Amino acid sequence: MKEMTIFDLIEEDNSGAAGEKEFARMKELVKTLNEAAFAYYVEDREIMSNFEYDKLYDELTALEKSTGTVLPDSPTKSAGAGYRAVSKLTKSTHEYPALSLDKTKDRYSLSGWLGGMDGVLSWKLDGLTVVLTYEHGKLEKAVTRGNGFTGEDVTHNVVHFGGVPRVIGFRGKLIIRGEAVMKYADFAKVNRLLPETEAKYKNPRNLASATVRLLDSREAAGRPVTVCAFDLVYIDDPSAIRGSNSKNAQLEWLEKQGFTVVPHVLVTPLTVLSELENFERALPDNEFPTDGLVLILDDEAYGRSLGSTGKFPRSGIAFKWQDETVESVIRHVEWSASRTGLLNPVAVFDPVEIEGTTVSRASVHNVSIARGLKLGEGSRVSVYKANLIIPQIAETVESTGETYVPEKCPVCGAPTSIRENDGIETLYCDDPDCPAKHVGRFTHFVSRDAINIVGLSEATLETFIDAGFIRRFADLYRLERFRDEIVTLDGFGEKSYENLAAAVEASRNVRFSALLNAVGIPGIGKDMAKQISRYLGENAYDRFTREISEKIDFSVIDGVGAVINDNIYAWSGNEEKYAEFTELAGELNISDDVSAMQAAAADSGIAGKTFVITGGLNGFENRDQLVAFIEARGGKVSGSISSKTDYLINNDVNSGSGKNKKAKELGVPIISEADFMALCGE
Ligand SMILES: [Zn+2]
Incomplete structure (x- = not known):
């Protein structure tokens, strides 16, 4: 094969005195950069990192300078690279x-x-x-x-x-x-x-x-x-x-x-x-x-x-800030699941110090980018913080092999599939019941009547789930591991982290009924959980786990039917779910509903009394708060008036409402909030 000379090249492309190798490289760079710019500016998708783009751009500029040649469609020639506006806009x-x-x-x-x-x-x-x-x-x-x-x-x-x-x-x-x-x-x-x-x-x-x-x-x-x-x-x-x-x-x-x-x-x-x-x-x-x-x-x-x-x-x-790059070694690539079933690759590497904080994880965005980086275990990579904030892998310095892309969902074990959109490949878990998809599960878990972590919003939970910080309930009590990353999240800072950590700590002290409500057994909400907790009495958690292992029939409890009993055993029979529960319990200080109630009830004037509440409240923020107040003192709250009702609480004592009429018929005293507080001796 005849080798091309510089003169052949000039004739063929009329593009100046570039050597064959340099010329081929420039052509390749122009194509890659233009594709990336088109994707970035026109299609809102990113097929390479800014870091990579800048690096290739600089390489092209240097080649153009050393060869004195600029290719016709080089991105260095036009402001903003060779793209054009698409879509139906004028x-x-x-x-x-x-x-x-x-x-x-x-x-x-x-x-x-x-x-x-x-x-x-x-x-x-x-x-x-x-x-x-x-x-x-x-x-x-x-x-x-x-x-x-x-x-x-x-x-x-x-x-x-x-x-x-x-x-x-x-x-x-x-x-x-x-x-x-x-x-x-x-x-x-x-x-x-x-x-x-x-x-x-x-x-x-x-x-x-x-x-x-x-x-x-x-x-x-x-x-x-x-x-x-x-x-x-x-x-x-x-x-x-x-x-x-x-x-x-x-x-x-x-x-x-x-x-x-x-x-x-x-x-x-x-x-x-x-x-x-x-x-x-x-x-x-x-x-x-x-x-x-x-x-x-x-x-x-x-x-x-x-x-x-x-x-x-x-x-x-x-x-632009000079990105400080630091070398580290890949431990593995973690695929963390999000609510939509999307599995996001996160590179986990030996902790390194960059711009004053310790970093050990960086998102590698999708299958295409993750594969392109060839992040086999032990690969040497350089890491930087984009805009001094978000950890990113700049490049792989020395690869030991391909990036691991799991065939099974790391959360539920169901088969995964790769979906392609606009040339970008992403990994999904196909199981509709994948627990990772259940942001709702965590939202319920942290809610007030459940484990009660004050100020932990659904948005934050989703972010944490997406980032792989939480998968199982107990993970919420081990967030400290991700402290450095959490404080750099959008809308998060040291202060928010401290607040969250304090709220999480406070939630460790929990009543058994709240814990039972939190874990989300079908059919067991806060009221049912209280029924069960009261039945179990003292050392409720230990008794509960013992009764389960002995296959005790829970339907003997007032208000708990065969369906709920079946639900409890379906849940505890699922090894993964039950292990999640016991693992969580290990993080908590669980108290009994009963003993706390007995103590409070002993010196309250309302123990054993049944109340019905209607109308607006003044002193209590809402009805739930009043219900909790009554129950904590050994009283009960019912939804409708019957001969068993002891008091109707209604601030509008003289109203002609249905409940007031019924109370009068049955001779049930109608009391205001103030009367009620007096009754309680408070
Ligand atoms: Zn899954």
Whole structure:
């Protein structure tokens, strides 16, 4: 085979003096990068990490420099890579191209970059850029950035977003750019509320971007998106702004017009570094997702006079945090199940210290990415924290083999299946009864009448389940293992963690009936659990487990029928479920309902009395609270009035309600809350 020479290449591609190897590599890089950019910007899906993208991009740039060759469709040539707008939205051409900025990771270069001038330093928000045009004081048009030259008309949605005034005081023509973003907390909320059938979004940027481009603006209006203005592109009457040549003055003027403006600060070459550090300190508490910082020259005319480097305007630069990468060794890949049956791969590696915290786990997103990384046990990987926050695997330094993808669900053992969507493969558990799917199970478990973990919301539970922190009830009492990860979760911090940990600790002291209610045996709610607990008497937990092992018939208990008895044995006969229960019990200090009640009842005036409650309450927050109060003192509460009723509690003592009439007929005293408290001696 004849080897191609450099001259053959030039003839064939007319693309400059690249060696064959370099040329092939460049071609490959261009293709890969363009595919990734198209997926990322246009289709809202991520087929490679930002880290990987940047790395390949840098490699391509270096090759282009060393060979003096730039391929026709190289992403380094166009602002935002070779993609175009798709979908049914109307295309719209930008009057002023929306170019992207050159970037640096070197904070010490920023002072010199300013060249003695002042600059404006701001967050680089991570969402979707939209260009807003105002005329006669009204929002005329909102267009996505698209490829920088042509975007999509999304006016119908943008008018509903926060930060976008529909009418402004300025009556001339105004064009601004803003970033449509969603707060981390709102992201979690919206994602959770999406129907099961809809794909969940991976990060706030995906969700904000998808929302901006929805076809139905009613749907968009229901989602909390904010547009943060970051650049004034054009104003037909600059004299409207005092000091209009200053980018900082422009942003302040936009704020007065009613726009939400990106947080920013005026800097000098002397202050830029310390201001950058201020942003850095604020990063963990930032409610909006960011992707670094932007530094632009404050003097607009001067900035414009510098022109552009072909692709990047010279008037601004983006700063990205240098990701500190640390090497570690893969222990295994864990597949944690979520409510939808989706199994999320999490790489577990030897704990390493990055940016001040210990990290030992990182999501590897889906089967495609997990397989691509080849994370065999013992593989050496480099790990970093994206935006200093979220642990990620940067790359596999040395692989020992393929990533383990389980054929059976790690939670329930049912067969798994791989589903493909848009070229991305994901793993699912196919069993509809997979316990991992039962967020509802945990929601009930932590509720007030059950184990009662105050402040642990369904959203948090779902996050914990998705992340693999909890699978079995007892896992809630071992959250300490994941402390470092939990404190970095969206909407979580040290304080929330401490609160949660305290609530979990408090829940260890539990009545047997609450525990029995919590574990979710079909048909056994809080009332049935109390019946059983009372029957069991002292040392209720020990007696319960003993009776089960001796196959005692529970239907002898008042109110417990054959069905409930069968349910108890079906549940305890399921080894996994019963083991979960006994494992949980090992974490708890279980007290008896009976002894506590007897003690309280001994000196209460209502022991053995039966009450019916009707109407609104004043002193008690709700009826459940009053019921609990009565029961704790040895009294009983019934739903309807009969000859066995001792008192009807009704604050409207003289009302003509049905219950009052019935009480009068049967000679049952009607008492108010205050009378009741007096009766109790309290
Ligand atoms: Zn399963």
